[in-house]
Amino acid sequence: MSSSASTSGPVISSGLTPPPTTHRKRSFKRLAEPYFYLSPALMLLALVMILPLVVGLSYAYQNIELLNPFDRGWVGFKHFIALESDRVFWLALKNTFVWTFGSLGLQFIFGLGLALLLNQAFYGRKLIQALVLLPWAVPTFLSGLNWAWLFNPVISPIPHWLAALGILNEPYNILADPELAIIGPIVANVWFGIPFFAITLMAGLQSIPKDLYEAAVIDGATLWQQFTRITLPLLAPIIAITLLLRTVWIANFADLIVVMTNGGPANSSQTIASYIFSTAYKKLDFGYASAVATVLLLLLIIYAALLFGMRKKLLENSGN
Amino acid sequence: MTAYTINRRLWSTGRYLALSLYVLFALFPLFWLFRVSISPTKLLYTEGTSLWPSMVTIENYLIVLQDTSFPTYFLNSVTVSLGTALCTTLIASAAGYAFSRFKFKGKAIIAFLLLLTQMFPLVMVIAPIYRLMQPLGLTDSLTGLIVVYTAFNTPFATFLMQSFFDAVPKDLEDAAMIDGCTRFQALIRIVLPLTLPGMMATLGFIFTAAWSELLFALMLINSESQVTFPVGLLNFISKFSVDWGQMMAAGFLALIPACIFFALIQKYLVTGMTAGAVKG
Numbered sequence: 001m002s003s004s005a006s007t008s009g010p011v012i013s014s015g016l017t018p019p020p021t022t023h024r025k026r027s028f029k030r031l032a033e034p035y036f037y038l039s040p041a042l043m044l045l046a047l048v049m050i051l052p053l054v055v056g057l058s059y060a061y062q063n064i065e066l067l068n069p070f071d072r073g074w075v076g077f078k079h080f081i082a083l084e085s086d087r088v089f090w091l092a093l094k095n096t097f098v099w100t101f102g103s104l105g106l107q108f109i110f111g112l113g114l115a116l117l118l119n120q121a122f123y124g125r126k127l128i129q130a131l132v133l134l135p136w137a138v139p140t141f142l143s144g145l146n147w148a149w150l151f152n153p154v155i156s157p158i159p160h161w162l163a164a165l166g167i168l169n170e171p172y173n174i175l176a177d178p179e180l181a182i183i184g185p186i187v188a189n190v191w192f193g194i195p196f197f198a199i200t201l202m203a204g205l206q207s208i209p210k211d212l213y214e215a216a217v218i219d220g221a222t223l224w225q226q227f228t229r230i231t232l233p234l235l236a237p238i239i240a241i242t243l244l245l246r247t248v249w250i251a252n253f254a255d256l257i258v259v260m261t262n263g264g265p266a267n268s269s270q271t272i273a274s275y276i277f278s279t280a281y282k283k284l285d286f287g288y289a290s291a292v293a294t295v296l297l298l299l300l301i302i303y304a305a306l307l308f309g310m311r312k313k314l315l316e317n318s319g320n
Numbered sequence: 321m322t323a324y325t326i327n328r329r330l331w332s333t334g335r336y337l338a339l340s341l342y343v344l345f346a347l348f349p350l351f352w353l354f355r356v357s358i359s360p361t362k363l364l365y366t367e368g369t370s371l372w373p374s375m376v377t378i379e380n381y382l383i384v385l386q387d388t389s390f391p392t393y394f395l396n397s398v399t400v401s402l403g404t405a406l407c408t409t410l411i412a413s414a415a416g417y418a419f420s421r422f423k424f425k426g427k428a429i430i431a432f433l434l435l436l437t438q439m440f441p442l443v444m445v446i447a448p449i450y451r452l453m454q455p456l457g458l459t460d461s462l463t464g465l466i467v468v469y470t471a472f473n474t475p476f477a478t479f480l481m482q483s484f485f486d487a488v489p490k491d492l493e494d495a496a497m498i499d500g501c502t503r504f505q506a507l508i509r510i511v512l513p514l515t516l517p518g519m520m521a522t523l524g525f526i527f528t529a530a531w532s533e534l535l536f537a538l539m540l541i542n543s544e545s546q547v548t549f550p551v552g553l554l555n556f557i558s559k560f561s562v563d564w565g566q567m568m569a570a571g572f573l574a575l576i577p578a579c580i581f582f583a584l585i586q587k588y589l590v591t592g593m594t595a596g597a598v599k600g
Contacts, residue, residue: 040411255534297439
């Protein structure tokens with residue numbers, strides 16, 4: 001009965017012995033039901049995402065340079081071979097790790113903290129909640145421009161404050177410093193992304209039955225124990241899926257870097273995503289850009305597989 | 321007893337301290353956006369680092385509202401974002417429900433395909449999408465944008481909705497179905513009200529994602545009357561020598577619809593609707 005409702009299916013059908021025809025009808029309905037709910041999403045995605053994706057992937061094996069329209073055609077693995085000696089590509093790969101996990105880690109930790117702080121009743125909660133969610137509402141392109149502005153010592157006090165605190169030697173623009181440039185977009189990304197984790201985790205926290213905490217308090221559990229034994233395990237499914245989705249999303253997210261540093265200075269803040277963007281839209285070399293995108297795709301698939309593997313192991317270890 | 325009170329005081333002070341730090345971090349950039357938008361252009365660089373300019377003007381706002389097409393861009397963006405948010409949430413709720421409540425053939429493959437669509441940079445699918453949409457008359461139209469945005473946001477929203485459905489105990493609808501409800505009735509009457517906070521959160525995410533999307537809007541739209549807000553902002557940079565004050569004014573105005581939208585969904589986000597729904 002793999003086609004029945006995932007849990008307690010037998011409970012529903014056990015008491016009933018319907019005549020054979022109805023039974024066949026019912027079992028067909030059961031088989032078809034999940035696809036009925038899925039079909040709008042599947043049809044839309046097949047047409048508007050999967051098909052273009054396949055076409056986009058096929059560019060990686062072709063010469064498609066808009067500046068060189070006569071040199072077209074299939075070239076096999078030429079672009080992939082060229083990748084090996086592409087210094088910018090390897091630098092961008094390294095930066096992608098820093099960019100993705102730096103942004104993601106900070107967004108998640110602060111977002112979780114914020115969700116926990118906001119999940120209890122206190123005076124002024126509604127106002128604060130509305131205020132802290134605001135960064136999410138700013139278009140990413142505009143937040144990029146705004147943050148580029150904020151790091152500029154001529155038109156923003158922030159570099160001066162950082163210098164006064166001893167974090168910078170003197171008030172200068174970190175976006176122009178090859179060592180620090182990537183920190184700029186990461187800060188902007190963290191600022192923009194905290195509300196996402198805060199809202200999602202708050203919605204998750206809302207669905208944890210309050211009785212669990214009441215029972216735990218009666219049993220003398222400390223706040224920390226309540227957090228590790230009730231909150232975290234029950235939030236785990238939402239945490240796992242949001243972390244996975246955001247990793248994929250941030251790894252592909254080029255707006256902030258393109259707007260704030262354009263990958264510079266000297267490619268020091270170039271990520272794979274921003275490299276793909278500039279290869280495709282500045283050099284107009286779609287073939288090579290697609291090869292780089294294919295590598296990113298493969299890396300993300302491996303990452304997702306590792307995450308799913310870990311999750312499976314965790315579920316097995318927990319003894320269920 | 322006193323130790324307990326002191327402990328509580330410390331917690332409460334700590335919470336307000338942490339929250340105020342974060343509020344400062346969240347709001348300062350927005351404050352700066354506003355401060356630039358009300359500074360006269362001639363003071364932009366001379367008083368660049370002072371927290372408040374010595375002269376304040378609303379001229380930038382007047383120009384944006386009266387002499388540019390921004391009111392049209394706003395309206396276009398509201399249409400596209402609302403349309404996308406509603407379509408996506410509806411389609412993704414259905415798909416998320418299927419993932420959460422059924423075991424079926426091809427489930428893993430479908431989930432993998434959904435994830436796959438998020439792993440490839442959008443830059444690379446724009447050209448194929450353009451070629452697909454053109455014969456359908458969906459380029460240069462807001463409907464076309466809604467279709468593309470809905471398609472792109474559906475996988476993310478589906479996984480999100482699945483995790484919200486997963487959080488609702490299955491016993492609730494099983495009980496309703498034993499009492500004679502069909503599965504669909506149980507979904508509408510019992511499961512959906514409980515996932516309302518999650519649905520509202522999804523609605524909010526998709527609205528803002530569509531609200532700030534630049535690339536597709538730039539590539540698929542040609543006519544001035546169909547331009548969305550982020551593309552309009554970009555025009556400030558490319559068409560004229562950048563007028564920062566006007567641009568920041570337009571940017572600040574752009575926050576308003578998103579804020580109204582979040583204010584509307586806010587009450588669904590905070591109420592603990594499922595509290596006490598399942599006992600034992």
